[in-house]
Amino acid sequence: MSAGPRVAGFDFLEQPELPAPQVTDAQATQLLSTHYGLTARVGSLGSNQDKNFLVYDGDDRVLGVLKIANPAFTATELAAQDAGAAAIAAAEPTLRVAVPLPNLAGESSTTVTDLIDGTAHVRLLRFLSGGTLFDKGHLAPTVVAGMGELAGRLSRALRDFRHPGLDRALQWDLRYAHDVVTTLVGHVTDPAARDRLTTAAAAAWSRIAPLAEALPRQAVHLDLTDANVVTASTGLPDGIIDFGDLSDTWAVSEIAITLSSVLRHPGADPTSILPGLKAFHAIRPLSGAEVDAIWPLLVLRTAVLVVSCAHQVILDPDNEYLTDQADDEVRMFERATSVPLDVMTAAIRAELGLAEGW
Template sequence: MISLLDGLSEPFDHLDSAGARAALRTHWGIEGPHPVRLDTERDDTFRAGDVLLKVAHPRDDSAVIEMQSAAMAHVAATDPGIPTQRVVATLDGSQSATVAGRHARVLTWLDGDLVEGQDLPVTFFETAGRMLGRLNRALAGFRHPGAHRDLAWDLPHLPALRTHTTTPLHLEVIDRFTAETLPALATLPHQVIHNDSHPGNLLVRAGSLAGILDFGDAVYSPRVCDLAVALAYLVPDRPRPWPEVDAFTAGFLSEVPLSDGEIEQLPMLLAARTIMRSVINQTLQRDAHSDPSGFYAANDRKLHLIMRET
């Protein structure tokens, strides 16, 4: 896990917009607006009109990249109504090309505004939960060796973060997770999951969910983790009631009727993701913006609230 955390922030030579434009023209035959760089965690990403060019980090595994593309194709074939991006084939029909020695793909652009920071009605979250449930159900039949990987953001890997935090509550939760939650998770249904449906990866347009973005954290894991990841970002900085959390859960369960055993693990899984946000983002120095102490304090307040549910 230490190497995984180090790799998340490892520097590399970035592709510039001129290189992105040349790649689009050479490999995809796309001539259009000048590519505009978008901020991402790990790769080089550019928007050029109605497409997105993603050039992978040099250390990214080709099998994982192929898995992400295959997962998007599988979802499109299984349930075309789910608003996910599509992979645009190269001029020779491939799913990717080599650009500056790195794997590059072009995805369709989805219009909409990020859910993050918006004041949306509770009914939206029920609809969003239902759509994530459909995505989870669509991925249930997907198989790919690239999904069986070590990933810093995979919830069962929480115990490996123990040496990266000194916060007493973090340590207490990690120890309990290791002793109680991990053995329980091993007995629950596993499949490939999206694993990153937070408000920064969801799009809204005209009041409806317009997109579920970013398969970069897709992984083979307990299926309940898909719901847990989304819910961890919806917990407000106050005690219950949490109407958005309840609505999203109801929507998801209407599509994927989780077992009682899976639902019992949700509070600890929410706690796990909340700790990961603090520890991993501290490594990446992101999400904290101009007030890192404020971000981490708010995150730990949410962790206290979540632990009341266990």
């Protein structure tokens, strides 16, 4: 097992149970009225561990996304997310970024003490029109390349961003992926599936561990997937939402996580990620160690998704967002493990024009 985390912020391995806050539509509309001066209706949005609502005006136009963060996350961590979004918006002005909108006091975050068990941190985020790639079916190579380009621009924008709220250990941080799989795999009911997950995670980690010290770190969005990139009228991604997982971790995690989501789509296979990887590399060149880590990290990401879903369904059985994801996440894992690690790493090197051992 890899070394346990030592962080100032939230530590998943110390507190693995994170049911989403329970907030009703009526409570959400009251928050909007009291703190934002809005008369609006809301519609619940899916989330693993937070509570989100789409906010509509009287003419059914979307005004924004109301986000009630899980109380396990600190105000400092949430401030880092807002500052990171602002940094990207400033560095990449042609990208659309879901930055927070001010409340009546002119603040980006509202602290509420009588809403849930614990302090609630509430934000109203800018809504980006166009829709995500989540339900787009097959992703063409140009779209996958667009995802890689977006991830590269984001990584470049965050390269020098620093904030104390980035010091956290989330279950989605691939530095802890093997520990997360080991901790949560017991919630997977099928013994054969448990064995496949454990074996694949161990094999992937055995490739990553020797490279760990050579992998550069920086602020990483950590969830720039098909569900969190928004498309322009061209159908290509140009918008970024949901900074809830922003952390200081291995920079290469950004593109590994982004491209793992390609495997969820119809007709995808491991080579479907290659246009995205090439586009990322053109903007934010990858080191030799990062290139060798990408596919093992992607395999670990899919394993983490499977075991995390199995765990979270137990904590939050009425969360339809989780149950709807389960089959897709198993499919991603199966596709990621359908090709040996060495074969995919060689394919990645060939796509990037890199010699073995570079």
